[in-house]
Amino acid sequence: MRTWITRALLLGGIMLVASACATSEEWGEWGKHPTHFASGGHATFSVRNTEGSAPRVSRSEIDRARAEEWWGKVVTVSAEQIIQQ
């Protein structure tokens, strides 16, 4: 029983990693344009857009993808330096 569970989990993990890698080429395509998004891989996008179906990317997926490779800390101006509410 334990062997079966281990194998199933291993298989699931391999499939997930493989599907995530498969889309890096698609996301990399965006890099050819002057504007693109930071992420090179996105699991949710990969799982949903399986082979044979028309790929779709939503705004919330873009947000998640950006979050994966966010810049970290950015030194920038505070709102109060430019506008007052």
Added chain:
Amino acid sequence: MGFRSLLIALVLLALVGGAGYPPTAGGAPPAEAIIALDKYTTEKGRTLAATFAPQLRQIHNRVYHCRPWLDVRKGSLGFTRPVGLPGDDRYLNIWVWVEQEITPEFAGLGSAARRASAMFSRHGVDLLRQLAADAGILAHPVVHGYSVILEWIKPTGRVGNEETAETLGVFADKSTVQAFLARRISAAEFVEKATIVAFDGRERLGRLPLEVWEDNFATTFKPKDYEPQDKSVGC
């Protein structure tokens, strides 16, 4: 830890990590992007925001769904006034983070003025057009003008683990914006009449000699396979 346990742990880690949550970047939802009524410091601003609340949501929706390379900054969409100007003139303002790759072409622009010009030409004019699209706001006598603030990563601005952002703010009265968008005045005249502020990180720069040129990126570029979730906005 045995081999099996380690294997299970690794697989579970892959499964959990793959979800990519919680997001730390991305556009603020409308409730956060639009300035809350209780944040306004004068009745004038608050009344405008209450009057045009549906329009503010619509502007946010359009930018969020139709310009996925832009993130509206939290608490930035509303009727603000520029710091340093006397009085309480209210500008319909939007402040966005521009998500982009730093290409050799962009880095090669060389100066803050050229980069700001490129960003304003590409994104600023388009946003001004979106702000000025609502006839009700345009006609309202209390609304003084429109303002667009753009923020992006500065090429070669990385210090240690920190990136530096460059920020450009452009404020102009309604008639100037209208005339510019309708091509009744030149880009140079628009720039001359506008209030321009720029920052390198937190450091204020002098008035940049902004140039504005034609750039149809915003209206022609569509990320590969991207589909707006909200079809009603009509991108």
